[in-house]
Amino acid sequence: MSGGAKLYRFEVSHPDYGTVIVTSIGPDSATNEAAKVWGVPWREVAGYCRVTKLGTAARPRCRRCHSEYGQPGDPKAYCPACLDILDRRRREADRYAAENRGRDRERRRREREE
Ligand SMILES: [Zn+2]
Numbered sequence: 001m002s003g004g005a006k007l008y009r010f011e012v013s014h015p016d017y018g019t020v021i022v023t024s025i026g027p028d029s030a031t032n033e034a035a036k037v038w039g040v041p042w043r044e045v046a047g048y049c050r051v052t053k054l055g056t057a058a059r060p061r062c063r064r065c066h067s068e069y070g071q072p073g074d075p076k077a078y079c080p081a082c083l084d085i086l087d088r089r090r091r092e093a094d095r096y097a098a099e100n101r102g103r104d105r106e107r108r109r110r111e112r113e114e
Helices: 029-036 041-050 082-114
Strands: 008-014 018-024 050-056
Touching: 008 029, 018 029, 029 041, 029 082
Parallel strands: none
Antiparallel strands: 008 018, 008 050
């Protein structure tokens, strides 16, 4: 698939599995995406799917700051700026935890020696 393929949103309905909205390049691959969501083999459901095109896929919005980022159809997560912030926070928390573990070990060692 070329990187410039236009993505659309499709509503895919199945009598047993209900309705999902997926992002895809066309109706056929939309049923494939829906089968993945339902966790069933595509061949079992493809013939029973009803596909409705909803429109052009929107770019995802960041879960944290709600700004748009990336490409249409990218999974919804965090924008690069928020990823940086979250990453830095995680590293700080890891360092803090590591320091505390070190202190605990040191204290236990001293207690044993007393
Ligand atoms: Zn963000």
